[in-house]
Amino acid sequence: MKEINIGLLGLQGAIEEHEASVRSAAKALGIQLDIHTVLLPEDLEGLHGIIMPGGESTAMIKQGKKSGLLQALRNKLEDGFPAFGTCAGAILLSKRVKRDAHSEITEGAFPILDQTILRNGYGRQKDSFAVKLPIRGIVDEIEAIFIRAPIIEKTGEELKVLAEFGGKPVFVQQGNIIASTFHPELSGNNGVHKYFLKIISENTYQ
């Protein structure tokens, strides 16, 4: 595929950073890219995939519910629509979400990824950190920026773990969906965005 229409979930968060990364990835791959900010259900039309940025998942859910966007997007994702979620985006895509260590498990906004994810698993901003990591089959080394990041606690069999840190998965793939608990869009390395564009190119979902 030489022309890709990509959506950026625009409810809240680090939207422009993903825009810049995916733009540079498309340029490197010689793909003509059209970027659309997704705020309402009708914004999903004609898209080949969507990126869900980092931010506050509670704030995103609140706005997404009101307009019916969450339901419309959930239907597409359940049919195999490609998605790439970072941090809050990864939380939205998880089947099982824990608000904190003691809270009960609830369903994510798009319960697709067979994993249990703990919000702010590493702690507060004072515990935010950066570490150099490889992502198997994608990049040899990336500066992984974890900001009030969630921890993926348990994963099901359908899920492929492509990167780990401290014994926990930090980058996963299930079918057409990839998710990271860190922020590739802040690393200056567009490898993950290239990988996502390749998933879209090879995808049969229309």
Place this chain on the structure above:
Amino acid sequence: MQERKVLKEYGDVEITLGSTNLKRGFAKMVKHGVVMDVTNPTQAGIAEDAGAVAVMVLDKLPADIRARGGVARMATIQAIKETMETVSIPIMAKCRIGHTMEARLLEEIGVDMIDESEVLTPANEASHVWKWDFTVPFVNGCRDLGEALRRIEEGSAMIRTKGEAGTGNVAEAIRHMRMVNNGIRQVVAAKDNPQELMILAREMKVSYETVLKVAELGRLPVVNFAAGGIATPADAAMMMQMNCDGVFVGSGIYKSEDPEMRAEAIVMAVTHWNNPEKVAEAQSMVSERKSMPGLDISTMKEEKKLQLRGANL
């Protein structure tokens, strides 16, 4: 840059804490969102439910600080801690301008961001906190591009307009944002003219490198929010239209008579600022009869203006 990152062992690997990327990155995560002033955990809960991206814990709302007079200091530590335990969104708190120790204490108890704020009584008329020495990120107020860049050179990870807090009057926030935007336009226009960039740097009392960075980016190198006097969904959307990355709402919510609905409506207006139909929907959620009455700034005496407080260097 004066960046001071902390290296720490995590198992058998080395991790970095408090780097510029981590501090500025935190601010990027609250973009397109609303940070709400609160004075207790109950208000923080309402803010979280309304879709706030963070709360700012204060002892008194800016409007009450203005009315009461006297010295305004950092909030009670216990109140901040209780709020941290109540909500899952980030917690910010204010320290007095130049009060390095208040800042150190806020860092120690683990707030996610410190606002070195003119809303509190300035503690040091000569200088601001040297923010590079902290691992916690700071946000600072500004009235024009020069002030924004001076704070960034001191290590600030996020900028907001000063506006005129506690007035319910958005006019000053608009003026400050206009000043920042005009400043950026001027720098961008001088991009290929090093001599002109140098003159601008001297005028703004910042380094050539910082000005060059703005010329290259066409914006501030950190996230830039609006603050000071935002009282309605239309005010918030207006600030987003002026290229702000998000908004702080102080007295506008809890000094109104419809705080729950207003909080929700302001969040909605920020998300959908570019869609008049949606902003109208948000604005319909509030009643002008319930807005905070507000203060006229044109007749306000200079000594009453919070924006003029703090070292102007």
